[in-house]
């Protein structure tokens with residue numbers, strides 16, 4: 256069967272939710288005094304939006320084939336990403352076969368290497384790559400998980416990230432990941448409050464429910480070890496992203512020094528097979544957590560996941576919604592997955608990229624049947640009520 260070629264690439268920006276889940280307004284648990292590397296400055300401690308965590312916004316990419324079929328990808332990259340797609344990356348797509356995904360990835364990565372390698376450039380490449388997999392699935396009439404080899408289990412099980420693990424337990428999740436609220440700049444008093452919060456949550460959820468702490472790059476090694484030691488009494492399952500993503504040495508030290516049985520996780524701000532090779536070869540953690548929207552997309556995740564498997568490590572994507580679900584269901588070393596609670600009070604399950612996408616599957620009782628993922632491509636479409644802006648339409 257002759258595959259259509261790619262005839263158009265379009266990049267749009269969107270504000271308010273979507274792939275940039277930090278792009279919130281008004282009260283939201285995800286912006287409420289969470290420990291960050293910027294919390295050393297008191298004026299940026301209460302709100303992450305105050306230092307610009309929401310500055311990028313969402314990037315939507317459409318890749319249109321010669322028969323009119325459109326592949327959709329979304330990521331966190333906003334207007335910078337739209338510029339990169341329309342002014343630079345589109346040349347590697349227009350006129351190409353839809354099946355040239357590997358070669359297109361290679362060209363996008365190496366053509367941007369002099370200003371890219373990680374961060375917003377690889378976020379953007381990830382979004383284009385996701386749109387290509389979506390397009391291929393739609394043209395073949397198959398879900399992306401089928402293109403990846405098919406499910407290895409009948410359903411996904413989820414943990415929930417948010418301020419209310421107690422409610423997450425009632426909603427059927429296997430665990431709850433709390434944001435750490437106080438960083439080293441808040442001293443011993445802050446450390447005490449962090450432990451009190453965990454103790455309180457443990458008393459609410461009982462012994463068997465997983466509790467984790469997400470530290471969002473905010474700590475130093477000494478504080479991380481102290482936190483891990485004190486948290487052991489309250490059954491902390493893992494301690495996440497304690498240090499700067501560049502501090503591979505610190506992570507290796509941390510992993511050697513946490514209490515036996517407690518897991519160290521990281522990787523949501525890491526990218527590509529080369530970044531994850533560092534984490535794996537230096538034995539920095541127990542679980543790697545690439546974000547499908549940021550690590551290089553599905554094409555790169557195949558490599559990252561295989562590398563983790565060969566090192567005997569789990570690969571559990573950070574967030575990534577439906578893009579994670581299609582991958583995780585196909586891999587044995589991804590036994591569960593995450594949903595970030597997008598409701599302001601973390602008190603109900605909403606689709607991960609709400610309100611941007613329609614038909615996004617959501618976990619029910621903390622689980623999702625493989626059959627919920629059985630539509631062509633990723634099975635999602637743009638919500639026509641969301642306002643798109645195309646800042647760099649190709650001439």
Ligand SMILES: C[C@H](O)[C@H](O)CC(=O)C(=O)O
Pocket residue numbers: 285289416433434469471523573574595
């Ligand atoms: C809650 C965390 O600070 C962050 O917003 C999300 C995250 O790191 C995670 O879900 O993991």
Ligand SMILES: [Mg+2]
Pocket residue numbers: 469470471495496523573
């Ligand atoms: Mg995290």
